[in-house]
Amino acid sequence: MAKTAIETLITLDNPVFKAYLFYNAILVAKMLSMSFLTARQRVAKGVFPNPEDIVLSPKSKIKVDEDVERVRRAHQNDLENITVYMVAAFGFVLTNPSPWLAINLFRAFTFARIAHTLVYAVVVVPQPARAIAFFVGTSVTIYMVAVSLKAFY
Ligand SMILES: N[C@@H](CCC(=O)N[C@@H](CS)C(=O)NCC(=O)O)C(=O)O
Numbered sequence: 001m002a003k004t005a006i007e008t009l010i011t012l013d014n015p016v017f018k019a020y021l022f023y024n025a026i027l028v029a030k031m032l033s034m035s036f037l038t039a040r041q042r043v044a045k046g047v048f049p050n051p052e053d054i055v056l057s058p059k060s061k062i063k064v065d066e067d068v069e070r071v072r073r074a075h076q077n078d079l080e081n082i083t084v085y086m087v088a089a090f091g092f093v094l095t096n097p098s099p100w101l102a103i104n105l106f107r108a109f110t111f112a113r114i115a116h117t118l119v120y121a122v123v124v125v126p127q128p129a130r131a132i133a134f135f136v137g138t139s140v141t142i143y144m145v146a147v148s149l150k151a152f153y
Pocket residue numbers: 073074076077080130131134
């Protein structure tokens with residue numbers, strides 16, 4: 001029996017879906033690393049959010065710290081952008097795009113989000129570095145949404 005369009009697209013034999021899963025895995029690992037970056041800052045600065053956290057380290061304080069908050073904002077920005085991208089990119093995969101275009105868009109988004117974290121929470125590069133990284137990622141997502149919507153008309 002002939003395969004449906006979905007069966008030919010949602011398979012590791014489709015290089016676009018394979019690349020989608022590969023770059024998703026990198027993005028998931030990057031997002032998970034944000035929790036460890038936050039914990040590293042908390043331990044380095046001796047600041048924690050809850051009374052039970054400071055029991056093991058009595059010199060620590062329950063305090064809001066600017067360096068910890070910076071990593072938390074970078075993490076939140078990932079949640080705002082990467083989750084939405086993953087949904088948009090899945091819809092884009094279903095439009096059966098050219099492998100060259102799709103794989104380069106997945107790459108561009110992934111590199112942009114890694115750059116966003118680096119310039120926001122690791123080395124702190126002056127603007128517009130973060131804004132550029134954000135707009136590259138967002139442009140990829142908007143493009144994918146536009147292609148998905150166009151498929152309905
Ligand atoms: N929730 C974001 C929406 C706009 C946005 O994502 N801007 C990018 C480029 S300037 C950003 O990195 N914002 C910093 C942040 O979300 O903490 C904000 O409050 O800034």
